[in-house]
Every structure is written in structure tokens, then in C-alpha cells.
Amino acid sequence: MSLEQLKAFLAKVKGDSSLQEKLKAAKSPDEVVSIAKGHGHEFSSDKISLLSEEELEGVSGGWKATKADRNDIFCG
Template sequence: MPLEQLKAFLEKVKGDSNLQEKLKAAKSPEDVVAIAKENGHEFNSDHLSQLSKEELESVAGGVTLKYKNWCYCTAL
């Protein structure tokens, strides 16, 4: 179920420029989880790594997040 929550959140992000900006400012996977929770989606940072690159590109709408060695990137 949490993976479906993550996908639903990323679909919401695709159409919401305010959420995209918040995610771009995220400094860690935990920040992403907190932003998602604020928007009614429950998952943990481990779920971020469970999506394939293709899944991320198809739903995230060009969001790029970086934190040290961690990167969540999608094409614009």
C-alpha cells in the first residue's frame, strides 16, 4: 500500500508547481516523506528507492532532489 501512496503523491506533484518547488528544496529523503505526509500520503524513505527510473519519469513531472549521495531525479 505505501508504494501506491508514493505513486499517488508523485502524480499529484506532476500537476502542482508549489509541491514541485517544495520537493526541489528538500534536503533528504525524510524531507520528501514529510512533504508527502503534509499532503495526505503515507510512505517512508525506503519506498523512494523501490520505483524504477521509468516509473519516476512517468509520474514525477521533472522533480530533481539531491542530498549528499542520494538523488531522486526525473526528466523535465
């Protein structure tokens, strides 16, 4: 459940529009964790809040999260 796993998953998401759509539809950070696990990446939902803005940038079709969005990065 490492930050490195989360970063690896985000790198995969950047190049996969289908995966981006799945994450946009996620209702909670725990659902994001479940999606990631299904793609071979394991981390806990609390790791999402540890990412910098630069790391979050472009993850979801160019959507850029602000610090206020970190807890809801993949929700709505």
C-alpha cells in the same frame, strides 16, 4: 506506508509546480516523506528507491532521475 501511497503522491506532484518546487528544496528523503505526509500521503523513505525510472520521470519539472539518483531523488 505503501508504495501505492508514494505513487499516488508522485501523480499529484506531476500536476503541481508549487509542490515540485518544495521537493526540489528538500534536503533528504525523510524531508520528502514529511512533505508528502502534509499532503495526505504516507510512506517511508525506503520506498523511493523502489520506483522505476519511468515512475520518477517528470516528477520534478521534467527532471529525470537515473538509478544512481534514486536515493537522492528529491534532493538538489
